[in-house]
Amino acid sequence: MQIDTVEFFYAAMPEVTLEADGSQDALLVRVVSDDGHVGWGECEASPLTSIAAYVTPRSHGVCQPVSASVVGQAIDTPDDIRRIASEVRRRSMDLLQAAHTWSGIEIALWDLLGRRREEPVWRLLGYETSHPKVPYASMLLGSTPQETLERARAAREDGYRAVKVGWGAFGASVASDADHVAAAREGLGDDGELLLDAGQIWVDDVEAASERLEALARARVTWLEEPFVADAYSAYAALAARTPSVALAGGEGAHTASMATNVIDYGAVDYVQVDTARIGGIGPAADVAAHAVMRGVVYVNHTFTSHLALSASLQPYAGLADHRLCEYPVHPRPVALAVTREHLARDGNGEVRAPDAPGLGVDVDLAALDPYLRTVEILIDGVSLFRSPAATGNLG
């Protein structure tokens, strides 16, 4: 079969705030094959910019729009997805946003292939089992330590055994950071797993990050995530050498597989976090998972949006029993929940897993999304290059 159409749906909350909460909008991709099979994906990316990267006029031979490598391509096996990915890499080499746009399409192609074969994506990747993961409740730091404590306690009472806090006020001062971290530990209780996300706040300042290590060790923090910008590998490695007890985590900003494996090989992280919807999709994410296994590093998904993106983020390491943690969006905005009919709920053990169902195992609910859909139109010299499809009368 061939790729017949690729459509983009941009959904957003009526008001998008300045919180570091990625669930406030979504860019969904629907791919339809010439024999009528449908797959859905999601880009964890700026919707308008990612659409532009799909439809933009070409600038030259290696700055072509993503569309140039997609429509009309044969799509019968996972190898076809990898072949198209390498064409996108080549033809859109100088189009920076291409990786984010392609990620959503790539995910949709896996979904489409899985549905057609009636197999879950993780089985197409060669895994025999979808192992349960311990979801960590990912939340923003409170505005005061007391609020942080209450948030962590609420997550614990809600059954989460692991909690991640960060962003917001984090980084304000050594003392304030220590208070927040201690409060999070108190709220979570002694036996919970506590993770900390610094949100790149120290850029590449190893000293500033080092000053926090003692408080993190005291609160028995499992990992310190993204102390620095994504590619400051030497800063990561220098901090890793100074911290015997707190592990480092990073990688969510990677938009190529190499960027994530470089965080392992040069940045010396112990946990590599991959956002399937940014790195180029499920294929490169699975490559990073294989590299992590080889290097004795733990793979973790990064996701903060819909359960479509969550399912896609679980596939690349679904079969890795020893890679136990999973990021789980605890309080997504209504638009993110409206994306899918099914949700990946926690089971009786409080665990989640990639669904044992064809494709990604979730169905997109365009009718529920309709109130959130935004209409994008792009014209050049008065000619329409893109206009958002209507939600009604759809196939999927």
Place this chain on the structure above:
Amino acid sequence: MQIDTVEFFYAAMPEVTLEADGSQDALLVRVVSDDGHVGWGECEASPLTSIAAYVTPRSHGVCQPVSASVVGQAIDTPDDIRRIASEVRRRSMDLLQAAHTWSGIEIALWDLLGRRREEPVWRLLGYETSHPKVPYASMLLGSTPQETLERARAAREDGYRAVKVGWGAFGASVASDADHVAAAREGLGDDGELLLDAGQIWVDDVEAASERLEALARARVTWLEEPFVADAYSAYAALAARTPSVALAGGEGAHTASMATNVIDYGAVDYVQVDTARIGGIGPAADVAAHAVMRGVVYVNHTFTSHLALSASLQPYAGLADHRLCEYPVHPRPVALAVTREHLARDGNGEVRAPDAPGLGVDVDLAALDPYLRTVEILIDGVSLFRSPAATGNLG
């Protein structure tokens, strides 16, 4: 003074071909301050996608449009440019295309500041002299070795002492590559400097690249450029260890300063090539130049478009006398030549240098560009987010 307006002008040839020739379109940026000073910059990037990254609605606190960090900002000193750059990095952390959009704005801010102070940008960077550079004629490989020979010979007859060939047929086979390289050497003559650009053709395949080393050494090639994708550092380092005579070059794909310094520190290149109009502008490019000096690596500009972009690409290493080579677009398309009134012509020694004139030292000629300008319009829910400004009635 403050940044008052930021405007984007998209110019393109009537027909854009699939050649790897980046001079077929241009995205120009005009920044005007509240006291009427003007600066011009250029993004080496997909025009529509880069405009979208400027105007897109925000997705969340660290996926804001580039515009959120620019208009209304104070701009009195180079430190202001760096401050705004760090705000862009923070607020647009998850907007991949932001680096390319910001690059053109950053360049325009340096131009504006230089014009206001009546100083060339290289002097604002702390350099006392703008040293002459040896331009290398950058050209695509011929379709046959004979054509490659003739192109190299023509460049030599035109006075170029250095020639770079690549792309096109390069990579087809070991034998064909050897023929092209030998032909280029023959056309250039014994004493010319020959450079080879592989255009990432081997992705990360060290063996495939290694098979070409003997022919390159025989033709006394100074550098082999981009054998692999931009961030395949371990492949670069592995190839570097195998090639005692042919140096490696890379870095043009860097969209952060760290990406370029990582190519030096982990990829073991001997030449780092920086595209000012992609890496975030002149500031981060100058940081990479300083790092190159510290590591004993040679800095070279990457540019293939207008003389505005050429001037911007020369500023970061204008004062480094020992870093002698410079990429020089030999046969740019008419649209690229139309961008500026002045052109950086070779002097009596066949050398070029960053102009000793305020700002970037070239003036944008909107009237000449007018036939090439394209009108972009972007609407969301029927509301216009962007419409290209008219070329007439302009300030600059």
